[in-house]
Structure formats: C-alpha cells, structure tokens
Amino acid sequence: MFGACGGPAWSGDDFSVCFQRDYLQVLLPLIASGISLLSILIQSIQRTAKLKQNKAYTPLKPSDNPLSNGRYRDEPDRPEEARDIDDHDDDDDSDLLALHLAKVQTKESLVEVNKPRGQVWVVVIEILAVAVEMGINLAAVSTHAWGHKGNVAAIGGVTTWAYIFVLVSIRLLSTAKKLPRIPNLWYHTAYLYVVQWILAALLFRSEVIHPRSHKAQDLMIADFVTASLLAIIAVTSRKGNKAVVLEYEDDLEPSHEPLANLFSIATFGWVDAIVWQGYRKTFELSDVWNLAAKDKAAAVIADFRQVKKTTRLAWHLLKYFKRDLLVQAVWAMVSGLFTFAPTLLLKAFLEYVEDPAGTPVNAAWFYMILLAVSSCIKAMTDGQALWLGRRICIRLRAVIVGEIYAKALRRKAAAGTDTVLGEEKKKSEIKEDANGQNPKGKKKQADSNPSPNSTDSQVNVGTIINLMAVDSFKVSEISAYLHFLWGSTPVQLVLCIVLLYRILGWSALASVVMMVLVMPLNLFIAKQFTKLQKKVMAATDVRIHTTNEILQNIRIIKYFAWEQRFGQIVSEKRAVELRALRNKYILYTMAATVWFGVPLLITFFSFLLYTVVEKRPLIPSVAFTALSLFGILRYPLDQLADMIAHVQESKVSVDRVEEFLNEGETEKYEQLLQGRKDENGDPIIGFDKATLTWGGKDAQKADGQTAFRMIDMDIRFLVRRLNIVVGPTGSGKTSLLMALLGEMTLIEGSVYLPGGQSRETVKEDPETHLTESIAYCAQQAWLANDTIKQNILFAAPLDESRYKSVIASCALERDLEILDSGDSTLVGEKGITLSGGQKQRISLARALYCNSRHVLLDDCLSAVDSHTAKHIFEHCIMGPLMLGRTCILVTHNIALCVPRSHYVVALLNGKIAAQGSPDEVLALGALGDELLKSRPGSKGGSQTHSRNLSGMDLDGEAKVDLGGHVPEANGHANGAPKEPESKSKSKDDNANIRTEAKATGSVNIKVIKMYLVAMGPWHYWLLAFVAFGLQQVGSVACNVWIRTWANQYTRVIQSVGSMATGTDVHTTSHLHAAPLSSNSFSTGTSFWSLPLTSELPSSINALASSDDKIDAWYYLIIYALLSCFYIVISLIREGYIFWGSLRASRTLHALLLEAVSRAKMQFFDTTPLGQLMNRFSKDVEAIDQEVAPIAVGVLGCLFSMISIVVLISVITPGFLIAGFFITIIYFAIGQFYLRSSRDLKRLESVQRSPLYQQFGETLSGIVTIRAYGDERRFIRDNQNRVDTHNRPFIYLWAANRWLALRVDFTGALVAFFAGVFVILSIGTIDAGSAGLSLTYAVMFTENVLWLVRLYAMNEQNMNSVERVKEYIEVEQEAKAIIDEARPAGNWPSQGAIQFVNYTTRYRPDLEPVLRDLTFSIQPGEKVGIVGRTGAGKSSLALALFRGLEAVEGKIIIDDVDIGLIGLQDLREAITIVPQDPTLFTGTVRNNLDPFGLFTDEEIFATLRRVQLIGDPTSAAGSSSATLVPTLYTPPESPSSKNDSDDDSDNDLAKTTTNTRKNANVFTNLSSPIAESGSNLSQGQRQLLCLARALLKAPRVLLMDEATASIDYATDGKIQDTLRDVKESTILTIAHRLQTIIDYDKVLVLDKGEVIEYDAPWELISREGSIFRGMCEMSGDLEALTEGANKAAQKKKLIDV
DSSP states (O other): OTTOOSSOSEETTEEOHHHIIIIIIIIHHHHHHHHHHHHHHHHHHHHHHHHHHTSSOOOOOGGGOOOTTEEESSGGGHHHHGGGOOTTOOOTTHHHHHTTOTTTOOSOEEEEEEOOTTTTHHHHHHHHHHHHHHHHHHHHHHHTTTOTTOHHHHHHHHHHHHHHHHHHHHHHHHHTTSSOOOTTHHHHHHHHHHHHHHHHHHHHHHHHHSOOOHHHHHHHHHHHHHHHHHHHHHHHSBTTSSOEEEEEETTOOOOSGGGOBHHHHHHTGGGHHHHHHHHHSOOOGGGSOOOOGGGSHHHHHHHHTTSOOOSSHHHHHHHHTHHHHHHHHHHHHHHHHHTTHHHHHHHHHHHHHHOGGGSOHHHHHHHHHHHHHHHHHHHHHHHHHHHHHHHHHHHHHHHHHHHHHHHHTTBOSOOSSBOOTTOHHHHHHHHHHSTTOOOTTOOOOSSSSOOTTTOOOBOOHHHHHHIIIIIHHHHHHHHTTHHIIIIIHHHHHHHHHHHHHHHHGGGGHHHHHHHHHHHHHHHHHHHHHHHHHHHHHHHHHHHHHHHHHHHHTHHHHHHTTOHHHHHHHHHHHHHHHHHHHHHHHHHHHHHHHHHHHHHHHHHHHHHHIIIIISOOOOOHHHHHHHHHHHHHHHHHHHHHHHHHHHHHHHHHHHHHHHHHHTSOBOOHHHHTSSOOBOTTSOBOOEEEEEEEESSOTTOBOTTSOBOOEEEEEEEEOOTTSEEEEEOSTTSSHHHHHHHHTTOSEEEEEEEEOSOSSOTTTOOBOTTTOOEEEEEEEOSSOOOOSSBHHHHHHTTOOOOHHHHHHHHHHTTOHHHHHHSTTGGGOBOOGGGTTSOHHHHHHHHHHHHHHSOEEEEEEESTTTTSOHHHHHHHIIIIISSGGGTTOEEEEEOSOHHHHGGGOSEEEEEETTEEEEEESHHHHHHTTTTOSHHHHHOOSOOSOOOOOSOOOTTOOOSSOOOSOSTTOSOOOSSOOOOOOOOOHHHHHHHHHHHGGGSOOOOOSSOOHHHHHHHHHHHOOHHHHHHHHHHHHHHHHHHHHHHHHHHHHHHGGGGTSOOOOOOOTTOOSSGGGGGGGSTTGGGOOOSSGGGOOOOSSOOOOOOOOOOOOOOSOOOHHHHHHHHHHHHHHHHHHHHHHHHHHHHHHHHHHHHHHHHHHHHHHTBOHHHHHHSOHHHHHHIIIIIHHHHHHTHHHHHHHHHHHHHHHHHHHHHHHHHOTTHHHHHHHHHHHHHHHHHHHHHHHHHHHHHHHHTHHHHHHHHHHHHHTHHHHHHHTOHHHHHHHHHHHHHHHHHHHHHHHHHHHHHHHHHHHHHHHHHHHHHHHHHHTBTTBOHHHHHHHHHHHHHHHHHHHHHHHHHHHHHHHHHHHHHHHHHHTSOBOSOSOOGGGOOOTTOSSSOOEEEEEEEEOSSTTSOOSEEEEEEEEOTTOEEEEEOOTTSSHHHHHHHHTTSSOOSEEEEEETTEETTSSOHHHHHHHEEEEOSSOOOOSEEHHHHHOTTOOSOHHHHHHHHHHTTSSOOTTSOTTSOTTTTOTTSOOOSSOHHHHHHHHHTOSOHHHHHSTTTTSOOOGGGSTTOEEOGGGTTSOHHHHHHHHHHHHHHTOOSEEEEESTTTTSOHHHHHHHHHHHHHOTTOEEEEEOSOHHHHTTSSEEEEEETTEEEEEEOHHHHHHSTTOHHHHHHHHHTOHHHHHHHHHHHHHHHHHHHO
C-alpha cells in the first residue's frame, strides 16, 4: 500500500527507499502544494465577500498609505506602480483610496517608486527552471529512472511542478499588467521552492551515498541543481518581487527593510548598514532611518480607531494586534520545536562515539551538519518572533501615547481634586467609613454612591506624564515577549514531559505532579505582585507629581530658601516609593526560592522514584539527558510564572491608562456646537440664561459649598465691536471668558460662540480674509518652547507686512532689537527667558496676527507699563488689524478702555452687576467714581485709524521656514529678507539651548564607578564576588555529584556522558535577566528565564540494570544538600544585590534632587522641564529597576565562563585553540554592535525629553490650544515626536537582533567544530568525555552570547546613570550656609540697602545687564523701580537674591555684604513677591505657611491685609469681592433672586447649598488649591502670594509687578496697607505708576544703569526727566502729579 513502509524511516545512515519514494518525492510535495492551493482559494473567497460588502462603502486604510501628501519623483509612473505599494498585496483600488488620506501624513514628503532589479526577467528564469524540473520528472517517468515502483514518484513530481508552473505563469502575466493580480502569489512560489529544495537536498544526499543507477544519479543531480537555483532566486529576490514606494521625509533615509530579500530579512542583513555606519562614526538623529509608513504613529492610530471598540482597553488592544500576535506565536512554536533538535542529534552522535563500528562515519557528519543547521533555524525563528514583537511594541506605544495625548487635549480645564489611579474602590471605602470626616485630598460627595461622572476630580499633570513615560512603556514592552507565554512555553512543556516520560518512565510523573502543585503558588505570587505593582506605580505618580510641581515653581522655592524643606517632601515620597519597591523585591526573592527550588525538587523526586522505587540504574545517558530536560523544563515554568507576573504588571498599567481615558471631558464641543446667528447673519456671542460652574454639576466642597459659579448670565456681546468686561478681583471676569470658550460646566441655559470647530475646517471670508474662529490671549501668557516668531505665527502662513504691523502694534520692536537673536530667540519653557510684559505682548501678537474674527483678551494690559498699555490700546486693540473683528477685553484699566468701547459688562461675585453701553453702565455707578471725573467728552470707540502701520520696518527678521514648522504661505510667494549675519549666528547659538546633550563613545568609567560606589563600599563588593563564586561552586558541585553517582553504574554499561547542550542546570541562572531587561523590575537575574538559545536533551531508554547494590540514598541526600546550598547562596546573592540596588537608587536620587534644587537659576532658564522630568522619571526608573540586574548578569556570565573554561581545559585542552579564535569573532561582532547600539540608546533617551516637554507644554496651554481650535496640529506634532522617539528605539532592537543571530550562528559553528574535533579523535576519547566536552563547548558559546548581549544592555542602561550624573554635576549656587560668615539672628534689623559700584551679567560671554549701580535705600523707605522693558528691573531683583552674582562691586544690607554670607541666610531674611504668582497643590494654609510656622489668626490677619477676606465683623465668606465698596449692586435683592429661582426647572440648583452666591474660599484655610492655583483667578493668586510674603513680616520686601492683575481699587487698598508697614523696606517694580507715585523714592533704570533716583515729586517736577516723560505717556500726568505732591506734603508734615 502507498505510504505504508514496513520498516523504520531511518536505518543506519540514510532514509529507507520506501520513505524516500512515498514521502520525500510524493506526499510531502503534494501536501505543500495542497496547502498553497487551499490558501489561495480561501483568500479568493474572502476577497469576493469583502468586495460585495464594500460595494456601497469602502473603508479607508491609512495604515498602508505612505503616499498621502507626498510628491513623486517619478510622476508618470504613479498610476502604474502605486498599486504595488501595499506590503500585503491588497485590492487593486487601494491606491486610489490612499489619495483621500492626506491627514494621516504629518509632513510633506518626497516619494520614489523603487523597482526591483530584473523584475520581469527573474520570473522568466523561474518559468524556464520550473519547465526544466517538469522535464526531469517526465524523463524519470519515461526512463523508469526511479526504479520499478518509482513512476508514482515521478508523476507526483510532474504534478507538483505543473502547479508551480501555473502559479509562476500567472505572476509573469500579472507583472506584465496582462491579468488582474492574485494576492501573495510570490509568497506561494517562494515557499514551494524552499520546500522542494530541502526535499531535493535530502534525496540528493541519499543518491550520492547509495546510488541506484547512473541515470538516476544524473537526474537527481540535475533536479538538485535546478531546485537550488529556484531556492536561491526565492531567497535573494525582494520580498514580493514588486515595486516599493520609498518615502523621503525631511531628508531622512527610508528604512531598508522593504527593499530586503528573504535571506536578508531572515538574517537581518538589511541592518548591516546601520551597524557599519554606527561603527564608523557617532550616530546622530539625522542618520537614523525613517520608520516604515505603516509603523508611523499617525497611520497606526488612524487604523486603530477604525477597529470596533470593545468593552475593555486591554481586549481592544488584543483585538487590534491579534494578527501580529498570532504570527509571533507561530514563530515561537517553531522555535520551541527546534529547541529539542540539538539534544536529539547529540544523543545520536554520542551513540556513534560509543560504538563507532555500528554506524557509518557519514551519519556522524550528517548529525553535526544538522546540529548546526537546526541551531541556525532556531536562531532565525527566535529572531523573527522577537523582531515582530518590537514592531508591535512601537505601534502599541504609538497607540497608547496617542490616546493619552488626545484625551489630555479633551480634559477639563480645572478640577477640584486629584484622582489617584487604581484606587477607585479604596476611595469609595474611605468615603463610606469617614462618617463625615473628609480625608485630605479627597472630595466628599453629597451622594454616598456618586456616579463616575458626577465627580470633578481628575488626575494631575505628574500622573499623565507618568502614564505616558512609564505605563505606555510597560504595556508596549510586554508585547515584545508575549509569544513566550502562548507560543514557546506550551510547546516546550508538552515536549519536555513527553521526552521525560520516554527516558524515566513513570518516575517522570513526579515532575508533572510538582508542576501542578506549584501553579496555585505561582498564581498567588502573581496576584500579590499586581497589588505591589499598583502601590509602586501610585507612589511613583505621587513622587513625579511632587517633583514636577517643585521644578515648575523652583524660582519661588529658591527665593524663599525652601530647597531643603521641599527636598524633604520629595524624599518622603521617594521613601514611600522605595518601600513599595523593596516589598516587591522581597516578593521576588520569595518567588525566586520557588523558581530555584522547584526544578531541583523535581530532579530529586524523579531520581528518587527512578533509583529507589523502580530500582533502575541511573546511567550517565539517562542521568544527564534527564537533568538537561529538567533544566529546560525550568525555562517554560519560569517563563510561565514570570510572564504571568509581567502580564499582570502590564494589566495594571493598561487599567491605569483606561481609567484616565474614561475620565470626564470638557463640554466645550457640545456647548459650542449650535453656533446660532442673529437676524443680520452674524454669529451670536454670549449667554442665554446660563449658570455655569467649575467642576462637576453636583460637585460640592467639604463644607457643603459649591464651586465658584457664574450665575444667571444673560449677555449678548456686540459683534465686530469692542466689548469690555470689568469687575473687582475674584468677581469672575476670567471665568466669564472661560465660560464663553466652553471650559466651564454648563448647569442651565446656553452658551454661544463660533469656536467649536477645528481651525483647519473653517473657511476664510474672501473679502476680509477672516474666519469665524477664536483668538485668545490668556491672563497668564502661554507660550510654546519655540522662537518668538513661531509663537506669533502659531503655524499660520507668514505675511511679511502683516507680521511687521503686528510687531509694531504690540510694541515689540525695541524688545526684538535688544534680544540677541531678534525674533529667532527661543522663548524657553513657559517663556522663561522673557519678562512678563514681553510674554504677554507676544501672546497678544499671536491673537492679533491670526485671522480669527473674534478675539478674547484676558487682562492683557496688566503685565505692561502704562505707556506701553496706552500704545497697545491705541495701535493694537483699536488699530487697523482689529478692523471688523469682535474684541472682548477683560481689563482693570477702566479709564483707558471704557470710554472708547461699545459695550461694557460689570461683574460682581459671579453675577452681572450691570451691562450695556458705557454711558448706561456709568450712569448706574457700576464703574466707580473715578471715571466720571477723568472721562473725556468723546463718544464710543471709533474704528477710524490714524495711521497705517503695515509699512513699518523691522530689523532682525527671521527666515520664513524655521525648522520646517511653518507651512507654505498661501498666495505669498515672496521669501523673507536676508538676516544680518550676526543675528543668524546668535540664533544658532540660542537654538542649542533646547537641544539635549548626548554623550558619545563608551560609557565613562567614572559613571560605572559612581553607580558601584552608590551600591556599596569595597567590602560590599568583596562579599558580592564571594557570593558569585560560591554560586558557581554550588552549580558545578551539583553536576559533578550527579556524574559521580551515574559513573557508579558504568560497571554494567559504559557511561554515555552528558547528553545535552543544556546539562548545566544551574550555570545559566545569569541569563534570566536579559530578554525582558529593558522593563525588568527584577534586580536578580534568576527570574528572567527567557533564554533565546536553550537546548534540550533527547529521550532514551534505560539500556540495562545493575545488580550491584549502590546506595542511592547516600547520593540523593548529598545531592539534596548541595541543591539546598545552591538555593541558599542564590537567594542570598539575590537579596544582597537587591539591597545594594535600593541603596544606589536612594543615593543617586538624593544626589540628583539636591544637585538640581541647588543649581543656578540660569540652569532652569535654559533647561526645559521635559529634560529634567526625563531624568526624574524614566532615568530614575531605569536605575531603580534595570541597571542592577543587568550588571549582575554580566558578572554572572564572567564567573560562569571562567568555570566552563576550567572544566573544558581539564577534559579537552585542544578546544582552547578553537575557543580563542571563536572569542575573536565574538569580539569583532560585539565591537560592531556595541558602538551603534550605544549611540542609538542614547538617542532614544534624548528623544524622550521633547515628548515629555510637549506633554507638559500642552497640559499647561490646553485652554489656549482649544480656543484657537488647533488641537489637530498639536496631535500631529505629538505623533511626529513619537515617531522621532520610535526611530532610534526600533533600530536599536534591529541591531540587537542582528547581534543575537550572528552570535547564534557562530555558536552553531562552535558546536559543529567541537563535533568535528570529536570525530577526528575517535578511538582516543570516550563517550562520556566527548559528551561533556561538547556540552560545555555549547555552554561556552551561550555564555559568550549573553556576555556580549548583557554587556551591551549594561552600557545602554548605564546611559541612564550617565544622564543622571550629568545633572548631578551641574554648576551649583553658592553655599546655603557659610558657618564662619553667618549674620546675626535678627539680621536685617533695619532694612538699609546699599548698591556699591555693582555690575553683573548672566554669562561671562554676555554684556553686563546691570552696570556700575550705586545708590542707597534708608531703613523703612519705599522705593519704586521703573524703566522700559529690558532696562534691568528684574535683573536687579535677581541680583538682590544673588540669582546673579556680582562681577564687580557689592550689595550691602544692614552693614552685611550679601556676597559673603550663605544663600539660605540671605534669602530667608528678605522676601520677594514674584511677577508670576506661584502656588502649589494643596490648601490655602499650606500655600501660605507650608511648614506650619504661623497660627490661624496670624494667617487670617494677613489675608485681611491683602483684602482677600473682609473685616471679621462682616458676614464671613459673604463674597470675595468685598474689596470695592463703591461698586454698584444689582437692583434685585438676594432673597427675591432666590425666590425667582424656585420657579426654575433646575432641581440641582434648588437642592445645592447656597447656589445663588459664591462663597469666599479664603475664609476656610482648608479650601483646596488646584495645581498651579488654577482654581483661582490670576489676581487672587497674586494676592495670595503677597499674603505669603507679608506673613514673614520681612525687613526687606521686593515686589515684582505683584499687583499687576488686581483691580485698581484693591491695589489702592493694598498700597494703603503697605504704607502702614513702617518696619519694612519695600522695593516695588511697577508698571502702574499710580502704585508707586506716593513712595519715598523712585529709581529709574535704563540699559542696566541708574538714570534717575529721587523722590517722585522731585522727578515729576523736573522738566525733561525720564520719569516725567513716562507719566506724560501714561495719559495720567495730572493725577500722578497730584498724588506725588500730596505724598511730598505729607512727608514734610511728618518730618516737621
């Protein structure tokens, strides 16, 4: 019967004739062809069904579209070749669909169609070769060359090759465009060629060894040669043999992978170019290839969002990536099968060595060849599985980061409390158990079971950055190794158990029983691990948030000398994090005991049953083969437990991300969706009976009060006119703009504003060139970390004349002249390099430049001096660029703005006090009395313009295209004028500020030394080396003892020796850290049992039994003792290294925190927060959890190699020669790899910072971005940054695969040559020695592989230490305390200040900012400091606090030279109120008194002084607007208003306590303050900062624009308060001249020099004085003169 061969398939040295004929020649080829045909039929059916389904609608496929928005180099070829771009050979019309996907592409790119060489003639050669094969088989049929039963084989061959011929013919016709394509045909033919070649090679060998006839031999040679030719064509042709579209984006070289052939893909040969380039020179980012089009973030996210959403994010991700994960698992299964091949071959080879006469020598050579080939195949399958995992990794990270970023753009603008991710249950429990007590930081709900959407809490910025930095990394990292869990592990477990059963019989069941028993324990460990992981992540979130907040507010912390105290707060958070980490490490150590002990227990019990119960001889062939299998069984067991733990860890992160994604979102887009128009067709802007709140609709504070509300808003702003919003501080002016923008929660009514659409979708009016969109200038200016020009343009096309007009209108011309690089100056993070006025005017310029019809300006005049404010109002707000535009301006400058406005809204405590024309509101008295006196007799604002500013000249213009950020100008073809050379150079120098430094070359020995010293002193390392040595001794002792035991049975049967490549169960413990090292939480190498080259023993039968009575118990007990010794030593080593790792983590973080907090202020000016947070998040995490295990792995490899070399030298000294040359090869491979991988790792680390920085930047500017409708552009920018980060990351792993494969190939050669050495030594070497030699030779190879790999990983991980060291060594400020120069405890007791010839500069290479200042201030004097922008006012403040050190001269306070004392002594003694109010997350109390130094009464008294709360006799908490008694009160009384509300349909409004009046949050010191004080108005924040300063009762108080955002009436009251502070010397930097007109002295600065210094009355009386000129320009000369005169008269009276 066909296929029924009687005997075995293999006999002696060859396959049986029957097996060759029936299987190799007929069945296997036909099965391969059948699989191919079935696959084609299934694809065709699916394709037909898909086409029917998609007739009405064809979904877009962005993932396969590299063309969108790209230009072809070869335009005529486009229709022909575009259809070939899809890697998956999809439908013919896919290229047409791609044209609709312009939004997927993030930048314009150049596209080139690259055709393979010989695309057609290669197919012609294939057809000819296939025809020859058919001819050979026909000749075999006609001549009966295969023998009398061979015709069936020949006919089978004809059938197979005829099928292949049909496939190739269709390919040829398809290539020539004669037939429609059938997908994937090339893959079918390539697969069949390779299968046919393998079968032909086996048949050819058989024919050479045992020829049947000359004719058969000739035909077989011809068949083999032709099949070889076809196989070579298959593996050397480009995949698919089709044109590939290469995309050149930003001059980046596209990936070479799409151009690679099968052989290059299998061996990672396409990576050669990367490795070679990295070896020759240091890699820069521009050298790194671009990502493949379908790996880019934009394409992946667009594709992901088309997948139907499932219930949970984890399942949704699995659903999207299921195809790739399944393919990865298939590769892993194949690898798992080939894991056992070397073991089985070694067994056969050693049987030959044992009995050379019984087997021909050619069989031994065949075994050795197969040994090398099987090792290579396993290496290739592992490589493909891991590489595919990395591809999934970058796509998954792109998805998660993209979703987090998109969600961040939709988050609410403000929230009451912070959400702690992963603690929802805990929160609810606390709420239930609190019984009225509200835990700190938790918001108590009115409802005991609130719905998820009812709370207004959301995660803080630190947590979002942690989600993006750490959680996305953990989730994506696990995907690279998931195939171990469901691919290789099950295969290895099953095969191991089967082979063990064949060797040990029923004794092997002990292993199965132990595995079943240990599974619940592993699951328990995994669950505990999940809990601990949540705690670690939560603790990390808290630390990162605290660190982020401290670094954001580092200036105020330095000014108040709070570095040490806030450092302690971070250290406390860090201690909690390290405790959680320690607990996790302890759990890991306990788990290690299980993972170390189980294989040894399995071995012990199996051998016990085998020798004691079954009484069978434990001969070496059984012992070492079983031992090897137990060793390999340990790998899938470890992998299973380990991977379950890491899947749980990733699940924690996925759930955290999902919880964030499920948070409440802004209602902006729903609120502004309607977009109603009035009878004239103009959009309606305003409110219709609207009540709005901050936070959730039913969110209440702990005392039952609601969040601040805008109550009964009923306003219609005038379109194309100037509308003014006025009111005292805290009355809700900013909230009104926020409500208009849709940022507040709408409780009832409607909001109307044409701003709910993306800027990219609105159409421009052809006449006015304006769009129905919003421009917004925030009260606290938000600027991107880019150039001034880019901030003004904000991605709009450059119109040169408009740009110059905007610069002139916003009074920026002089500022740009002063700045070194003009408008190409980098503004720094949050505009840190600019003054407050400059930032505000750039923000205003952005609003003015854009083409939005409606402009919202939030108090944009407060941050500038009075004459600049007048200029801006005249030429910007009332200028030609505002013609036809709606302007809603919030301002305190009533006298300047209201007379020329068209509509005024006056607010009082969240309600409308009055609204209407200026005359109507004035008549009601809602604007106070001052305006009536000073108001000119002009009518409403005129829209006629006195001059056209478009022709103004501006020096220092930047180029149109700055770094490719600005799109091509629409309709403006003219370029920018050429920059002056000096400006251009300065620009380049400045641009380097934001570029993160990157080390080059190998890691400095100082870096390694710093980490080692941080882990422990010399005696720590001495003990560590002892532990490593003892572990190796224990490992070798176990093996030697088993060998000794087994040799006792050799009196009956000669020892077979070691049977397997993995005999040494214990020496491989150092390997476990590697594959998951980059997200490893293990400090011990013993848990990461995911080796890429583990090899298995074979199954053998016991050959005989021994009659000798060998004491099995004796050997078992000794083995048990040695095993226990090994486990204990390993456990001690793990715990010891954990302890050192934690110590290093604690030490390095403390050093980093101290160094950064003590760095000079200029460091923070030039270092973006993103770079700092990169160190404190990802780099610290790497130090915590990655550096130590890999470093230990390197040491473990070294010790293991030493022990192996010693053993091999004893057994086969000759191999040392081979080992020497192999080591040289490894060294060469390692050198190539190390250089490129090191640079790629550094680049990857550096590219994380821009991602962090953009996240932080976006979160702080979220309202501005949404107001402009620019979300899409920022999402594209985020996707670009993700791609830029992924580029070095993915090619780093490509280089890693390149290394692993070459090392594995070399390892296969080692095993091959070791076998050759044994074959040549037959007769002089026994089987046991041969087996041991070969086993240890392979072990040596494996150790070299891991040494190179782990050393490379160590270098990469030490990169984090290197980056931390860089910031530890940053230039420090002067000492905090100088013991020998400490001032008196009550210093300064008077407050006298003297500047003596004082000169300073920011950097040695810059001009001085203050020149030769000499003046003195008497104790208790109040001095106003004025001057134009750039005059040196803020520099003088810095100098006083030694933010700048003196170059010449000195500053003396109360006879003490401040340059000689410690900074802490100085800064604690004097106080500043900065221009930008700085607040921390917490409560009112811990913002005013963070360290609990003052009583409640002292705090309340200070709050009264700054007008934040009223007199204690008044109704407490009645209003935060008790500040201005002259304000008009609405006619309806509160009671009548409440009565009218009773008729309202809004039940929520009825039931909520005190809904009709906003409570004063400052009456309760426990009132929460949100991140950066975002739940307070800018004015309230300034007042709170002033209160914090006054609370210290300082002798010297410096106020830098401290009241700029406060209404004039409140400012006046505060100045009255300050006048009563007789004991303090007050220096005030002011833009409002009214603020300082009654001061004792005025200091006028210009260009860093003192121009005037005298009493205000003296200066204003002096004709031609600069101060008088400033007063004249402000327009208030008369009032200022009167004020100065009054103050002078008053002082005379006092002096008399």
